[in-house]
Amino acid sequence: MSNKKITLEITGMTCDHCAATIKKFLSTLPGINADVSFQNKEAIIAINDDTSVDIIITTIETAGFKAIQK
Ligand SMILES: [Cu+2]
Numbered sequence: 001m002s003n004k005k006i007t008l009e010i011t012g013m014t015c016d017h018c019a020a021t022i023k024k025f026l027s028t029l030p031g032i033n034a035d036v037s038f039q040n041k042e043a044i045i046a047i048n049d050d051t052s053v054d055i056i057i058t059t060i061e062t063a064g065f066k067a068i069q070k
Helices: 016-026 053-062
Strands: 003-011 033-037 042-048 066-069
Touching: 003 053, 016 033, 016 042, 016 053, 042 053, 053 066
Parallel strands: none
Antiparallel strands: 003 042, 003 066, 033 042
């Protein structure tokens, strides 16, 4: 199982707490490791080949933010 990294541009974050919230939501998804940066307005996420990017984006939307794959 090989890992790859994706970068998502995130809109709607206003402080570090928002980044922590997104990270908390993403931690509920199996097999991924997310690094969310408020400064860079992006999330760098290590995923498996069988991980759906759509589910990651939907999860971020559930947390109240918008994500677009770069
Ligand atoms: Cu915030």
